[in-house]
Amino acid sequence: MKLSTKGRYGVTAMYDLAMHIGKGPISLKSVAARQQISEHYLEQLMGQLRKAGLVKSTRGAQGGYILVKQPQDISVGDIVRVMEGPIAPVDCLLSTDPGSNGYCPRTEICVTRNVWQKVGESISNVLDSITLQDLCREEAQRRGSATANNNCLKADVKSIVTNI
Amino acid sequence: MKLSTKGRYGVTAMYDLAMHIGKGPISLKSVAARQQISEHYLEQLMGQLRKAGLVKSTRGAQGGYILVKQPQDISVGDIVRVMEGPIAPVDCLLSTDPGSNGYCPRTEICVTRNVWQKVGESISNVLDSITLQDLCREEAQRRGSATANNNCLKADVKSIVTNI
DNA sequence: CAGAATCCCCAGTATATTAGTTGACTTTTA
DNA sequence: TAAAAGTCAACTAATATACTGGGGATTCTG
Numbered sequence: 324m325k326l327s328t329k330g331r332y333g334v335t336a337m338y339d340l341a342m343h344i345g346k347g348p349i350s351l352k353s354v355a356a357r358q359q360i361s362e363h364y365l366e367q368l369m370g371q372l373r374k375a376g377l378v379k380s381t382r383g384a385q386g387g388y389i390l391v392k393q394p395q396d397i398s399v400g401d402i403v404r405v406m407e408g409p410i411a412p413v414d415c416l417l418s419t420d421p422g423s424n425g426y427c428p429r430t431e432i433c434v435t436r437n438v439w440q441k442v443g444e445s446i447s448n449v450l451d452s453i454t455l456q457d458l459c460r461e462e463a464q465r466r467g468s469a470t471a472n473n474n475c476l477k478a479d480v481k482s483i484v485t486n487i
Numbered sequence: 488m489k490l491s492t493k494g495r496y497g498v499t500a501m502y503d504l505a506m507h508i509g510k511g512p513i514s515l516k517s518v519a520a521r522q523q524i525s526e527h528y529l530e531q532l533m534g535q536l537r538k539a540g541l542v543k544s545t546r547g548a549q550g551g552y553i554l555v556k557q558p559q560d561i562s563v564g565d566i567v568r569v570m571e572g573p574i575a576p577v578d579c580l581l582s583t584d585p586g587s588n589g590y591c592p593r594t595e596i597c598v599t600r601n602v603w604q605k606v607g608e609s610i611s612n613v614l615d616s617i618t619l620q621d622l623c624r625e626e627a628q629r630r631g632s633a634t635a636n637n638n639c640l641k642a643d644v645k646s647i648v649t650n651i
Numbered sequence: 652c653a654g655a656a657t658c659c660c661c662a663g664t665a666t667a668t669t670a671g672t673t674g675a676c677t678t679t680t681a
Numbered sequence: 682t683a684a685a686a687g688t689c690a691a692c693t694a695a696t697a698t699a700c701t702g703g704g705g706a707t708t709c710t711g
């Protein structure tokens with residue numbers, strides 16, 4: 324029941340982008356350095372996030388990545404699902420209709436399946452309830468909100484203004 | 488975030504033993520056949536469960552395994568922890584004291600760590616709240632409680648009587 | 652316009668884990 | 682004493698993980 328580095332790095336990188344929102348494209352290199360992740364490896368992960376439509380990239384000098392949505396509209400669950408696939412502790416939870424590939428014939432009568440289903444739902448609930456903004460806010464509080472350079476929250480205010 | 492077959496088979500096998508409680512030692516062969524698990528592989532898993540004190544074995548003909556505790560006193564979490572180790576989606580949750588092996592120096596300041604901690608607690612809560620007896624009861628209900636051969640519940644009654 | 656800074660893509664690779672298999676040995680019952 | 686069971690140790694094929702390496706393509710800056 325371990326999360327792979329894909330999921331962890333994905334969330335960490337997205338959090339890093341959220342913390343630097345409003346500063347234009349953030350280069351992979353800087354994210355990798357701050358978060359201590361192999362640059363080349365992170366590149367592959369960002370590719371997945373880009374294809375999934377969570378980040379947008381700009382090529383060339385001064386290029387980098389930005390979030391496509393606001394931090395409050397991106398949950399940790401969104402990111403984990405992109406990086407690791409659907410949240411299901413066992414595969415039999417995935418194919419629910421008979422005839423589909425990988426469907427377990429015991430689906431209807433399996434009592435342990437219900438256990439894993441509850442586990443999956445519980446994980447999903449936690450991950451879907453936490454957004455990048457929550458993480459930014461937590462970090463801002465940790466640093467002391469008076470002195471913190473809390474871009475993420477500033478961006479929030481900006482988006483509220485924009486949305487009026 | 489997948490459970491391995493170790494955890495799944497472990498729970499399934501223990502559930503099988505719970506369903507046949509009171510019938511003396513249950514052979515690995517019969518468990519493997521009913522639950523469609525490789526007998527030799529299951530053997531290794533039962534070895535772990537035995538060392539952990541969850542089951543007791545009897546050697547020789549008519550031998551097999553029995554539960555050491557009552558089904559209501561064995562949670563799915565107990566079994567999963569034996570089979571898969573501590574429930575923690577990331578390793579940094581495990582070593583909490585500085586100086587211990589694998590301690591992450593960012594423990595105190597890492598905001599994503601809190602996410603994984605919540606996930607781990609949520610998984611633990613679910614797994615610890617479900618006992619083998621719950622599974623047996625569910626199965627008995629599924630079969631229709633009037634006709635069901637619900638040994639597990641009979642055993643429950645027996646244990647209540649014994650405990651008076 | 653050169654070159655540096657970026658992102659993009661494809662391919663390889665060492666290590667570990669998973670999910671077993673094989674086989675020899677011991678214990679107990681009928 | 683033979684068959685039925687658990688015990689133990691070693692081997693293995695397949696897969697996933699967590700990278701590394703190298704060559705492009707694109708864009709900004711001097």
